[in-house]
Amino acid sequence: MKSRIISLTLVAFTALTGNRASAQAKIDFAKDILPIFDQSCVKCHGPEKQKGKFRLDNKEALFKKDSTAVIPNDAAKSDLYRRIILPKGHEDIMPNEGEPLSKPQTDLVRDWINQGAVWPDGVVSKSASSVAPSKPKNEPLLPKDFKPGDAEAKAIAKIGQAGVDVRPVAMSVPWREANFRLQGSNITDTVIAPVKDVTSLVELNLANTKVTDAGLLAIKALPYLQRLHLELTGVTDAGLANLKGLTNLVYLNLYGTAVSDAGLEHLAGLRYLRNLYVWQSKVTEEGAAKLKKALPELSILTGWDLKSLEKKEEKPAEKSEKKEEKKEDKK
Ligand code: HEC
Numbered sequence: 599m600k601s602r603i604i605s606l607t608l609v610a611f612t613a614l615t616g617n618r619a620s621a622q623a624k625i626d627f628a629k630d631i632l633p634i635f636d637q638s639c640v641k642c643h644g645p646e647k648q649k650g651k652f653r654l655d656n657k658e659a660l661f662k663k664d665s666t667a668v669i670p671n672d673a674a675k676s677d678l679y680r681r682i683i684l685p686k687g688h689e690d691i692m693p694n695e696g697e698p699l700s701k702p703q704t705d706l707v708r709d710w711i712n713q714g715a716v717w718p719d720g721v722v723s724k725s726a727s728s729v730a731p732s733k734p735k736n737e738p739l740l741p742k743d744f745k746p747g748d749a750e751a752k753a754i755a756k757i758g759q760a761g762v763d764v765r766p767v768a769m770s771v772p773w774r775e776a777n778f779r780l781q782g783s784n785i786t787d788t789v790i791a792p793v794k795d796v797t798s799l800v801e802l803n804l805a806n807t808k809v810t811d812a813g814l815l816a817i818k819a820l821p822y823l824q825r826l827h828l829e830l831t832g833v834t835d836a837g838l839a840n841l842k843g844l845t846n847l848v849y850l851n852l853y854g855t856a857v858s859d860a861g862l863e864h865l866a867g868l869r870y871l872r873n874l875y876v877w878q879s880k881v882t883e884e885g886a887a888k889l890k891k892a893l894p895e896l897s898i899l900t901g902w903d904l905k906s907l908e909k910k911e912e913k914p915a916e917k918s919e920k921k922e923e924k925k926e927d928k929k
Contacts, residue, residue, distance in 0.1 A: 625710040628721050634703050638693050640723050655723035658901060670715040673708040682707060719829070720851065720875065722899075738846035738870045740822055744772050746798050753795035760789045764796055775801035779827065782806050787813035794819065803827040805851065811837030822846055829853035829875065835861030842867060851875040859885025866892040877901040 625631065635654045641647070644655040652667060653659035660668060666677050673679040682699050684691040691698060699707075710716075754764045757776065761784070764776045776799060778785045785807035793799065794816040802817065805827040811834055817823065818840040826844070829851040838861040841847065847868050852861075858880035865871060871893055876886065877900060886898045 625706060625713055627710065627717055630706050631710045632721065632723060634699065634707065636723050638696075638699060642693070644723060657717040657719070657721070660717065668711055668715050671712060673711040676711050679704070679708055679711055719853065738822075738824060738848065740773065740800070744798065744822075746772055747795065749795035750798065753792035756792040757789075757796075760784065764799070767800060772798050773800045773822070774798045775803075777803040778807050778809075779803045779805045783808055785809060787816075791816050793817060797821060799823055801825040804831060806830040809833065811840075814838075814840040817841075818843060820844065824870075825849040827851045828855060831855060833857065835864075838862075838864040841865065844868065845870065847871050849873045852879055852881075854878045856880060858882075859888070862886070862889045865889060869893070871896050873897055873899070875899045 635643075639654045642649040643652050652665075666675070668678050669676045678692070681690050681692040682704050684698075686698050693699075754774075757764055760778075761781050762776060762778050764774050767773045767775050774796065776793065776796070778790065785804070787808075787810055790804065790807075790809060790813050793802070797820060799820050800822050802820070802823060802825070804813075806829070808831075809828070810832040814833065814837040817826070821844075823844050824846050826841075826847060826849065830853065832855075833852070834856045835858055838857060841850070842864050845868060848870050850865070850868075850871060850873070853875045854877070856879065857876065859882055862876075862881060862885050865874070866889060872895060874889075874896060876898060881900065883900070886900055890896055890898060
């Protein structure tokens with residue numbers, strides 16, 4: 599039941615963002631491009647192996663400094679594109695074994711690069727996320743006999759006035775999702791205040807809005823909330839105290855906020871939490887490790903694992919480089 603709700607939520611969400619994207623750009627990275635990388639490249643350029651020190655399973659790794667693999671808006675100059683269109687058997691062709699990519703696939707990659715090579719934040723390869731437990735043993739259950747409260751319809755109408763739809767996540771279920779992200783800077787703590795009466799919410803996206811700690815009071819008592827996007831908001835440690843009671847939370851995104859280790863301590867009791875995003879926050883490695891101790895099944899996406907991997911790989915490089923490095927170290 600729950601997994602159906604989540605996947606339908608995703609479908610609804612993709613449909614929404616897909617429509618929006620089609621106005622500007624044809625290629626949908628998550629739908630058109632990432633599956634190609636996943637299928638044909640990530641086994642050699644992913645979490646397990648990084649052939650040629652190259653990774654294609656996440657944005658940071660692909661666009662790391664000095665890489666010429668993908669040069670946005672210029673497929674012709676992008677090494678990645680050059681390699682996938684080489685004739686079968688060429689020594690540089692990628693994938694370097696098995697069948698080359700098909701023409702429609704290489705065309706998609708070309709168009710994607712020429713349209714700016716947009717890799718939306720938070721989108722990662724299936725194999726990258728498979729590092730996390732894919733099927734949590736215990737997951738939150740939604741009650742079968744849920745009836746929305748009287749205040750709910752009024753609150754939904756009010757939110758509608760701000761241009762935000764609070765829509766069902768699937769046909770004939772009472773559960774709802776609300777996405778404020780598209781209204782971005784129009785969304786303030788006052789606008790989201792009525793959310794407190796929408797107890798049927800299972801997914802709430804406040805990313806990139808003007809919401810602050812005070813706004814989180816409105817979500818404090820949403821008993822069934824499973825997915826919460828707070829990335830790129832003004833939320834801080836103090837605000838996270840309001841999440842303590844959201845015990846059904848499975849996914850929380852705090853990317854690009856001022857949240858630090860102290861804030862994470864408020865999350866230690868969220869036993870179903872499985873995915874937490876804290877890149878570009880003030881969270882430290884120790885803070886993340888501490889939370890992970892309390893919640894062993896939690897996967898925390900920080901961005902540092904990539905940095906430390908790069909370091910490891912650089913060591914066994916050319917001998918001359920090694921000497922250089924040693925000199926550097928002594929300084
Ligand atoms: C079976 C393993 C394998 C697969 C699958 C594979 N690669 Fe590679 N790739 C390599 C190896 C080995 C190297 C390093 C040697 C070289 O540069 O040719 C490499 C290097 C590269 C480089 C150069 C990296 C750099 O910065 O120097 C790019 C770009 C690349 N691969 C892209 C791809 C793409 C795109 C795919 C999928 C369409 C892919 N590879 C699939 C093994 C693989």
